[in-house]
Amino acid sequence: MSILVIAEIREGVLRPASYSAVAAGQSLASLTGLGMDILLLGKGAKVVAGASLGQGGTVYVSEAAAVAEYTAEAHAAAAAQLVQEKGYIHLLTPATTTGKDLMPRLAGLLDAGMVSDVTLFEKGDAGVVYTRPMYAGNADAKVVVDTAIQACTVRETAFDAAAPSAGSATELALNLDEASLKAKFVSFDLTQSGRPELTEAKIVVSAGRGVKDAEGIKLIEQLADTLGAALGASRAVVDEGLVPNDLQVGQTGKIVAPDLYLCCGLSGAIQHAAGIKDSKVIVAINKDEEAPIFEIADYGLVDDLFKAVPKLIEKIKAARA
Numbered sequence: 001m002s003i004l005v006i007a008e009i010r011e012g013v014l015r016p017a018s019y020s021a022v023a024a025g026q027s028l029a030s031l032t033g034l035g036m037d038i039l040l041l042g043k044g045a046k047v048v049a050g051a052s053l054g055q056g057g058t059v060y061v062s063e064a065a066a067v068a069e070y071t072a073e074a075h076a077a078a079a080a081q082l083v084q085e086k087g088y089i090h091l092l093t094p095a096t097t098t099g100k101d102l103m104p105r106l107a108g109l110l111d112a113g114m115v116s117d118v119t120l121f122e123k124g125d126a127g128v129v130y131t132r133p134m135y136a137g138n139a140d141a142k143v144v145v146d147t148a149i150q151a152c153t154v155r156e157t158a159f160d161a162a163a164p165s166a167g168s169a170t171e172l173a174l175n176l177d178e179a180s181l182k183a184k185f186v187s188f189d190l191t192q193s194g195r196p197e198l199t200e201a202k203i204v205v206s207a208g209r210g211v212k213d214a215e216g217i218k219l220i221e222q223l224a225d226t227l228g229a230a231l232g233a234s235r236a237v238v239d240e241g242l243v244p245n246d247l248q249v250g251q252t253g254k255i256v257a258p259d260l261y262l263c264c265g266l267s268g269a270i271q272h273a274a275g276i277k278d279s280k281v282i283v284a285i286n287k288d289e290e291a292p293i294f295e296i297a298d299y300g301l302v303d304d305l306f307k308a309v310p311k312l313i314e315k316i317k318a319a320r321a
């Protein structure tokens, strides 16, 4: 009867969102008085878990061929085996692309009720009360789960990352028949970019429809590179094919919480705002002083981005020289 946090590894590196999931697990542990274990599956799990995931009780790892690379089918089956063997009642993953892929399948295998994108755990009369944002972050739903096992994905930006801590890893003896798995890992083609990853960057520079075309995107990229920032975009820019959809920020894109979010030519529709609300400082450049982005921006510049951004780049370079 305890908590299992399923951490995430990619290409031998622990995904930073795992530390937020561990922090969420710790918060649930102190609320319920239950213990917390961690599971890490994949190539390199043993070394990474030993170096970084000493915050809980036991850290289970497996690098077996069936789970060496991520597929939802294999990882869910492996996690389900551990949950059934040890009797965990609360399961957590970060609400990353992988976590959102894995947890529904795992919950399905275990007949567990599931809550997505949890931002807070509280104690209620009927057990744990989960808070999750809805309507693009304009309302918080309070959810109670009445199944014996309760699964959730946790929003990275809502829990301050736990500090890495050295510990030891326990090998999980897997009962997985690799030949019976229907999904096979073929290859992992990561988009190559010299810029930081959107959800992990300290500074994000985003382009809205006001950038107009590929030339406009180049200008915003220049600004991002001058600041060492990740590049983001509104859905309008993604829909126009100006940037790939993994750069979309917002309700149906990525949720970001950088120290600085700087957006240019972006109106600030509620679906976009839902993805940037937790940013520490929001700066907007828009030629329309009535644009809704100015309602949530800490600093705003009413100007044509094609005039303002080159000047800004110049000033930043001069200040750094």
Ligand SMILES: Cc1cc2nc3c(=O)[nH]c(=O)nc-3n(C[C@H](O)[C@H](O)[C@H](O)COP(=O)(O)OP(=O)(O)OC[C@H]3O[C@@H](n4cnc5c(N)ncnc54)[C@H](O)[C@@H]3O)c2cc1C
Pocket (backbone or CB within 6 Å): 207, 208, 209, 210, 211, 233, 234, 235, 236, 237, 248, 249, 250, 251, 252, 253, 254, 264, 265, 266, 267, 268, 269, 270, 271, 272, 275, 285, 286, 287, 288, 291, 303, 304, 305, 306
């Ligand atoms: C279910 C649903 C989910 C959605 N999910 C998302 C999501 O995840 N992310 C997202 O971004 N959107 C999302 N949207 C779309 C969202 O509603 C908006 O349509 C979109 O965010 C608008 O993008 P934009 O601000 O770039 O464009 P616009 O709203 O067209 O705004 C362009 C802005 O640029 C300014 N501008 C124009 N030219 C210049 C210039 N030269 N200099 C300075 N400023 C200039 C204009 O004043 C305007 O404010 C979703 C919509 C729905 C219905």
